[in-house]
Amino acid sequence: MTLRRRKTEASGMASEAEVDHQVILAHLGKRNASRTSVWNLIFVIEVAALLGLWEMISGPLGVMNPKFLPPPSAIFDELWRMLPIVGERPITEDIVFSLTNFAYGYVLAAVVGTTLGLVIGTTKAGELLLGPLAYYAYAVPRSALAPVIILIWGLGAESKVVIIFLLAVFPVLITTMEGGAQVNRTLVDAGRVFGATRLQTMRKVILPDLFPYVLIGLRIAVIRGYIGVLIGELMGSFKGLGTILKRSSYNFEMAKSFAVVAILIVLSSLTMLLVSFMKTKLVPWHQEEDLLKSR
Amino acid sequence: MLPRGPWWTRVKTWHKILIVAFEVFIIGVIWQFLIGTLELINPIFMPTPTRIIEGFGLLFGSGEKSVISATDQAIWVHIRRSAFCYSSGLLIGVIVGIPVGLLIGTSRTAYRLIGRFIWWLYAVPWVALRPPATIWFGFEAAPVIFIVSFASTFPILLNTAAGPQTVDPSLLRSAQVFGAGRFKQFWKVLLPSSLPFIFVGLRQAIVISMISLQVAEIVGSSKGLGALIVLMTSHFKTGAAFAVLLSAALITIILGQGVRYTAEKLAPWHFGQVRR
The missing domain is CATH 1.20.5 (Single alpha-helices involved in coiled-coils or other helix-helix interfaces)
Known part of the structure; x- marks a missing residue:
């Protein structure tokens, strides 16, 4: 009897709440959906118009010389030809070369950057002794080291890995340091009051508070890493996407170089998405103040 | 006590x-x-500090000792070219970035119309545009300026655009209540509260401009500090190359501190409490 009553009560409440909720959600969803779909439509039209305009000015209208600014159709043709597996002249080897270098340099940068950042960000001695040095080293334009690095490590993959590492390590290091600086002191003190040891404070309070920043640093490092890939390969290499880009530009095959740029954009965006996905999975509680993207 | x-x-x-x-x-x-x-490491490849100090002498010295005068390019040619490219590139970044940023930060419609294109352009690795830039703009200063302005525009633009978003709506409403027009609201409320964000963007842009300047000059330019680094490296004068590098770092640090100082003067309510 009581059980049934409780059940009906519960179900009634649930159904009531659910209905209410669903109505509101549906209402909001419809409004939002219609508005976003309108804006998506406008976006598609914009893209189509831009591509059409581009095609016209470097194609039939002849405003731009297609040697300098190739029409989108030519770029897509070239892109299709270069794609691995399906294309006629696939560039699989170069893509693999670039991506392997990126992976080595990036992982190395992530490990070193996080470790050093933790040391600097969470210990007072580290902050005082190494913090200012890290900031000053951050200001050195490390990409200008590329010629020297290639002189030391040669034209092969090693020099590329070093360049990628040098470019990608600092975002991770600096954001981890900043993360350590913003850890809530009250929480740390509360932990201590409740008798947590240093190790426990570290594991239960500081690291969870700091971890989102590490991931933000890793996200920034993706872009830097790809820039490093390009710098290393443009400076001197015998393989890789950057080499193809340079060679095709200087051979006046602009369609090909635009296609390489497109491949690079796709690759870096995919890596970014991967890291962002990792962040939403690993630290779902951390809300970023991404003011523009939330609109 | x-x-x-x-x-x-x-x-x-x-x-x-x-x-x-x-x-x-x-x-x-x-x-x-x-x-x-x-x-x-072989000291020819990796210079010792004493050789870096010697390198400064090599760069600014004249006559027998100087490598640059042997190739008939005095150091000041390189410095002047780099200063010109850096300042004009950064200026273009500021001129484009701040107004467009304020526009898409204040207007929802503008953001929806062009926001996604800006994120796309931001995703373009600017180094990749260096070889095409040579084809488009030739071998003089123009391609370098193009790369520097492309790299510096987006940090300024996106940071500026985030500024007006943080304005307290009640401030805007109270401005309205006291009869401020749209222009006055913008000038008295939106702009001052976006100021810290503009400065943050500027500081990022100063660093990224220096990086892009060096890269753009290293890859296919005959003048400028980056070209000087390549020249010195290919003469195995790595000490001088490191001297150039350290000077560039010093300039970046000084400029960054200058912007920081200005920011603390102009927006003390935001930068006052940050200690670092």
């Missing part, structure tokens, strides 16, 4: 400067020992 805190609470600013100077000195001595004495 206050009780004495732990040791780190008694560290003052000039202590910190002393610490950094001392550390740089120690690193220099270790570096000298590892490379100059033990020769872990």
Whole structure:
């Protein structure tokens, strides 16, 4: 009897709440959906118009010389030809070369950057002794080291890995340091009051508070890493996407170089998405103040 | 009298400067020992600190000692070219970035119309545009300026655009209540509260501009500091190459501190409490 009553009560409440909720959600969803779909439509039209305009000015209208600014159709043709597996002249080897270098340099940068950042960000001695040095080293334009690095490590993959590492390590290091600086002191003190040891404070309070920043640093490092890939390969290499880009530009095959740029954009965006996905999975509680993207 | 805190609470600013100077000195001595004495890396490839100091002499010296005068390009040609490219590239970044940023930050419609294109352009790795830039703009300063302005526009633009979003709506409403027009609301409320964000963007842009300047000059330019680095490296004068590099770092640090100082003067309510 009581059980049934409780059940009906519960179900009634649930159904009531659910209905209410669903109505509101549906209402909001419809409004939002219609508005976003309108804006998506406008976006598609914009893209189509831009591509059409581009095609016209470097194609039939002849405003731009297609040697300098190739029409989108030519770029897509070239892109299709270069794609691995399906294309006629696939560039699989170069893509693999670039991506392997990126992976080595990036992982190395992530490990070193996080470790050093933790040391600097969470210990007072580290902050005082190494913090200012890290900031000053951050200001050195490390990409200008590329010629020297290639002189030391040669034209092969090693020099590329070093360049990628040098470019990608600092975002991770600096954001981890900043993360350590913003850890809530009250929480740390509360932990201590409740008798947590240093190790426990570290594991239960500081690291969870700091971890989102590490991931933000890793996200920034993706872009830097790809820039490093390009710098290393443009400076001197015998393989890789950057080499193809340079060679095709200087051979006046602009369609090909635009296609390489497109491949690079796709690759870096995919890596970014991967890291962002990792962040939403690993630290779902951390809300970023991404003011523009939330609109 | 206050009780004495732990040791780190008694560290003052000039202590910190002393610490950094001392550390740089120690690193220099270790570096000298590892490379100059033990020769872990061939000193021709990796210069010792003494050779870097010699490198400065090599760059600014004249006559027999100078490599640059041997190739008939005085150092000032390179410095002038780099200064020109850097400042004009950054200026274009500011001129484009701040107005467009304010526009898409204040207007929803503008953001929806062009926002996604800006994120796309931001995703373009600017280094990739260097070889095409040569084809488009030739071999003089123009392609370098293009790369520097492309790299510096987006940090300024996106940071500026985030500024008006943070304005307290009640401030805007109270401005309306006191009869401020749209222009006055913008000038008195939106712009001042976006100021800190503009400065943050500017500071990022100063660093990224220097990086893009060096890269753009290293890859296919005959003048400028980056070209000087390539020239010195290919003459195996790595000491001089490192001297150029350190000067560039010094300039970046000075410019960054200058912007920071200006920001603290102009927007003390935001930068006042940040200590670093």
